[in-house]
Amino acid sequence: MTGDDPHSEDTATGRRMPSFGRRGFLGVAGVAGAGLVVGGAAGGAAGGAAGYSAASSESPDTAHATEPFYGTHQAGIVTYQQNSLVFAAFDVKDAVTTAQLQALLARWAAAASLLAVGKPVGPVTTRSGAPPADTGEAFDLGAHRLTVTVGFGTTLFDDRFGLSDKMPAALRPLGQLAVDTSIDPTISGGDLCVQACSEDPQVAFHAIRNFARIGRNVVTLRWLQEGFGRASATTNSQTTPRNLMGFKDGTANIKAEDPKVADAQVWVGDETDQAWMKGGSYLVTRKIRMHIEAWDSDDITDQQQIFGRYKDSGAPLTGEAEFDTLDFAKKAGDGATVINRFSHIRLAHPDNNGGAQILRRGYNYTDGIDTRTGTLAAGLFFIAFQKNAHEQFARIQNSLAQDRLNEYITPISSSLFAIPPGLSKIGDWYGKTMFGYQS
Ligand SMILES: C=CC1=C(C)c2cc3[nH]c(cc4nc(cc5[nH]c(cc1n2)c(C)c5CCC(=O)O)C(CCC(=O)O)=C4C)c(C)c3C=C
Ligand SMILES: [Fe+2]
Numbered sequence: 001m002t003g004d005d006p007h008s009e010d011t012a013t014g015r016r017m018p019s020f021g022r023r024g025f026l027g028v029a030g031v032a033g034a035g036l037v038v039g040g041a042a043g044g045a046a047g048g049a050a051g052y053s054a055a056s057s058e059s060p061d062t063a064h065a066t067e068p069f070y071g072t073h074q075a076g077i078v079t080y081q082q083n084s085l086v087f088a089a090f091d092v093k094d095a096v097t098t099a100q101l102q103a104l105l106a107r108w109a110a111a112a113s114l115l116a117v118g119k120p121v122g123p124v125t126t127r128s129g130a131p132p133a134d135t136g137e138a139f140d141l142g143a144h145r146l147t148v149t150v151g152f153g154t155t156l157f158d159d160r161f162g163l164s165d166k167m168p169a170a171l172r173p174l175g176q177l178a179v180d181t182s183i184d185p186t187i188s189g190g191d192l193c194v195q196a197c198s199e200d201p202q203v204a205f206h207a208i209r210n211f212a213r214i215g216r217n218v219v220t221l222r223w224l225q226e227g228f229g230r231a232s233a234t235t236n237s238q239t240t241p242r243n244l245m246g247f248k249d250g251t252a253n254i255k256a257e258d259p260k261v262a263d264a265q266v267w268v269g270d271e272t273d274q275a276w277m278k279g280g281s282y283l284v285t286r287k288i289r290m291h292i293e294a295w296d297s298d299d300i301t302d303q304q305q306i307f308g309r310y311k312d313s314g315a316p317l318t319g320e321a322e323f324d325t326l327d328f329a330k331k332a333g334d335g336a337t338v339i340n341r342f343s344h345i346r347l348a349h350p351d352n353n354g355g356a357q358i359l360r361r362g363y364n365y366t367d368g369i370d371t372r373t374g375t376l377a378a379g380l381f382f383i384a385f386q387k388n389a390h391e392q393f394a395r396i397q398n399s400l401a402q403d404r405l406n407e408y409i410t411p412i413s414s415s416l417f418a419i420p421p422g423l424s425k426i427g428d429w430y431g432k433t434m435f436g437y438q439s
Contacts, residue, residue, distance in 0.1 A: 062199040063142030069116040071422040072279050073267060076147035076197050077359065077385050078256040081234045084201040085227030085363040085381065086208045087285065089153070089190025089415065090219040098161045102435060104218045108150060108194075108211055109429035118143035121210050135213065138206035144199040148207050150430045151193040151283050151417030166434050168274040170282055170388045171418045177394065178401035179411055187223040187287065187413040195283075195383070201228070223413070225287060227363020227381050234361060240314060240322065243380055244290055244364050245408070247307050248314030251322055252345070254359040265357045265392065266385050268421075276434040279421030282389045284358075287365070287413035290379035295408045306404045308343035316345070340404070347399045356392040358384040379409065389416055 067075045092101060111121040118141070122133020157167035176183070196207040205226075212221055231243045232250035236257050243249040254261050263269070268277045295303070300311060308326075309316055318327035318338050328346055330338045339346050350357050366378035386392040400406070420431055428439045 062144050064118065065145045065199070066117055066143045067145050067147050069113050069423070070425055070428075073281070073422045074147075074149045074419060075116070075422070076149035076195055077266065077281055077361070077419070078234055078254075078262055079147050079197075080145070080238060080256070081230045081232055081361055082145050082147070082197040082199050082204075083230050084198050084204045085225070085230075085383075086196045086201070086204040087225045087227070087381070087383075088194050088196075088208045088212065089222040089224075090192045090194070090212075090215065091222045092156070092160070092191045092219055093217075096160075096218050098435075100218050101161055102429075102431075104215050105150075105431050106429035107214050109423055111210060111214055112148040112150070112207075113423075113426070115146055115148060115207050115210075116143060118146075121214065135206065135209055137209075138200075138203045141200060141203055141206075144203045146196065146198040146203050146207060148211075149195040149197075149283075149419060151195075151419045152431065152434075153190050153192065153415070153417050155189065156191045163434070166274060166276065168272060168277050168418055170268075170272070170277075170390060171416065172390070174284070174389060174394055174414065174416050177397050177414075179397070179406060180414060182410050182412055183414050184412055187225075188415050190222040190415065190417075192219065193283070193285075193415070193417045201226070225285075225365060225381050227365050229364045231362040231364050231380055232360045234359065243362075244292065244378055245295055245303070247303075247309060247311055248322065249362070249380075250360060251309075251314050252349075254357055261357065262359070265387060266359050268387055271387075274434075276431075277418060277420065281385045281387065281419045283415075283417045283419050284382075284384045284386070284389050284393045285413070285415045285417075286382040286411050288380045288382050289377065289410045289412050291408050291410070292376045292378060298408070305340045305343060306408075308339040308345035342402050342404045344400070344403050344405045347403050348396050352399055353396050356395050358386045358392050358396065360384050385419070 067079050069075060114121055120134035120136070120139055124132050124134045124136040124139045126132045152171075154167070154171050154173055157163045157171070194208060194211050196204040198204040198207070208224065212219075230241050232253055233240045234250075234253060234256055236255050240248040240250045254265060256262070266281050268280045268282070270278070272278060298306075304310055304317060313320075314322040315324055316326045316339065318330045319325065326339065326345065326349065328337060328339055328349075328351070332338050346352060361383040363381045363383070364378070365381045366376065368377055369375060370377045384393050420434065423429065424439045433439050
């Protein structure tokens with residue numbers, strides 16, 4: 001599902017033009033089929049996207065653009081980063097059995113396969129007087145390149161579901177990192193996570209809402225985070241966006257066009273102690289509040305030294321254009337290096353971290369204002385994928401303990417999830433091989 005990127009950039013808007021799925025009106029048969037799928041149990045989670053076919057319905061916007069669903073890796077990782085995020089963490093309810101959890105993971109898989117092609121998860125109307133299976137707010141909106149990415153938290157591997165010997169060593173908790181003085185456990189962690197990304201915020205919200213609805217007897221929502229604009233780039237074909245500090249973010253990110261780097265840094269391979277994780281990845285989320293008012297009163301020279309890049313062009317302070325190579329040795333007249341030794345890009349760079357890289361996929365967020373102070377409650381919902389978060393994210397984060405940026409940011413949530421590989425075909429479901437079944 002992460003093969004060649006078929007998209008091309010619209011140079012006028014800086015946004016990639018979508019690949020248009022061959023889809024159109026949602027026929028009654030498709031909707032009814034979806035209802036059957038969602039009503040099924042673990043082994044019977046057939047149906048979904050592959051049964052879908054319709055006349056082409058092309059549109060100049062992204063409405064009918066779709067991302068591949070089945071494949072080696074889950075979508076929503078190296079996928080061209082969409083502009084909206086809704087991310088949810090769930091806890092499994094007390095007294096839920098292993099079979100009930102498996103059935104939920106199968107129902108989520110079937111639902112995700114339908115949503116990925118812009119279908120509802122079941123009928124949006126009903127004659128029976130019962131509530132419809134799909135909540136309806138995304139009906140006829142299109143997929144807008146929706147991706148749904150499902151993961152497992154450390155707590156899922158306790159003794160409740162017979163998974164204690166299936167926990168990968170790489171999923172052990174990250175623990176308290178040097179900058180972690182204000183982490184709120186109520187918005188961190190969780191048994192399961194679901195990342196929904198789309199070009200349309202309502203489509204992303206609809207996915208999470210219907211996952212919660214499908215799972216209401218099995219899971220409870222633990223926390224939820226919206227992201228209103230992408231703060232990274234995951235392909236060379238998209239422009240680098242800006243974070244809420246006004247800097248281009250994602251310039252030196254791992255990009256989909258470089259699968260060798262993704263294989264080396266993002267995808268779990270033979271090194272894993274748990275074969276079911278091969279083709280998967282590890283996801284770190286960090287909600288990082290920015291002290292926006294303080295940042296806005298810092299002078300531009302200092303802002304640029306903190307990041308080591310120019311604010312307007314995104315070029316390194318040792319270069320002229322955004323993608324110019326960094327020169328960490330270059331000295332200024334006073335003998336100090338041009339890129340400050342405590343700048344963000346120097347400390348986060350692979351040269352300073354034993355070659356470790358991460359795939360960043362963060363989003364700008366706002367929670368409105370902090371009513372105690374009247375200041376903006378906003379920042380970066382940082383998302384990173386990697387082969388091993390202890391060796392990659394935590395290593396870089398430990399280097400960033402000296403980051404001058406820390407004066408202007410506070411991490412307030414932190415989570416680690418194992419992202420299983422992609423689903424192979426209809427009937428496969430999240431964690432199927434982890435539970436000992438053939439995919
Ligand atoms: C531990 C990992 C990282 C955290 C946490 C983090 C927070 C954070 N970053 C920015 C803004 C920028 N980051 C940039 C580059 C960059 N950041 C990280 C890692 C973390 N950032 C890496 C690995 C890199 C790439 C370094 C390199 O190889 O050059 C940049 C520069 C542009 C870019 O390359 O993307 C900006 C800007 C903020 C605002 C922030 C927390 C709020
Ligand atoms: Fe960064």
